[in-house]
Amino acid sequence: MDENVLTPRPETEQIIDEVLSLAGKPILPGVKPEKPALNAKGLKILDVGTGSGCITITLKKELEEADIYAVDISEKALEIAKKNAKNLNATITIKKSYLLNNIDFTPDIIVANLPYVDKDWDWLDKESLKEDPGIALYAEDHGLKLIKELIDTANSKYLILEADPSQHQEIINYATSKYQHQKTNGFVLVFSKC
């Protein structure tokens, strides 16, 4: 745990499962994967809003043959992600970027657990969030500002987003002319490019 990054939450693990499923990697030992949509070798995966690096580092460990990239807007988060990647011997390209602004290639898969909490939710348990930095939690436009901006600028084959289930339908509707909703897995939405 570190005050400069979000403490990883269990709901985010579904992002990993969905990427592994697209790349044809078994999620559970002994379970035969479905026919993969993508070839893991040379697969370009970008994690937007990497924080501690928990998603990217896990992905690199599971998919050694893929090229993994990560960005964050927070210098402090980037320092921690780089340190964690080094300690865990995971080769990842990590750099500072506001969403995709400093990305000059087209990833096959974009994954993002961006801030999606709306400060005005009356059911919000602020006490349970007090250890997490505000930049990792809150977004304007009812929590959807950054997710919508990412949809506007993304061009990847697949887009995998975490959001509160109460926001899912609005995100699916917003993405509709660009990305087709494939699947919902807990807090996670999987889209493919139209």
Ligand SMILES: C[S@@+](CC[C@H](N)C(=O)[O-])C[C@H]1O[C@@H](n2cnc3c(N)ncnc32)[C@H](O)[C@@H]1O
């Ligand atoms: C909810 S945390 C997720 C951290 C980590 N990926 C995880 O799942 O535990 C969101 C992260 O997005 C970053 N972030 C916020 N605004 C951003 C932006 N405009 N561009 C890139 N990253 C941003 C925050 O600094 C934070 O690290």
